[in-house]
Amino acid sequence: MVTFNYQFNQQDILLKVSNWCGLESVFVNGKLVSRKFNFGVNSTHKIKLSNGSSCKLQLLLDGQSDLLSCRVYKQDELMATLKQGKQHFIDSKRLMEAATLATAIGVCILWLNF
Secondary structure, X not given: OEEEEEEEOOEEEEEEEOOXXXXXXXXXXOEEEEEEEOOOOEEEEEEEOXXXXXXXXXXXXXXXXXEEEEEEEEOOEEEEEEEEOHHHHHHHHHHHHHHHHHHHHHHHHHHHHO
16 A cells, blocks of 8 residues: 655645555545546546645656656645655565465464364
8 A cells, every 4th residue: 555645734635545456545634535446557636625725636657767656736736746666565565465375374274173
């Protein structure tokens, strides 16, 4: 899971991106405001902040640098560009694989004991 956090005028914007199932979720002050599945190299979420301002979050995957970027726009003005590297994806994937393997082994052991 990759997360991007941005704070604007006392509003916390959180974008969670699953590198396993393609689910993207956007939260403003802890409240889910947008969710969708994406399996492409870019994605856009258009949301309204609690003060009525429009905000756009744009995800971009750069194939050359393996960076995942999140551009934050307010009223179509670029406010920030947040970046995560490929290593985060690899570490997350390894952790998930290890947890899945441990669960499968545990189920097999339980099944053999019955």
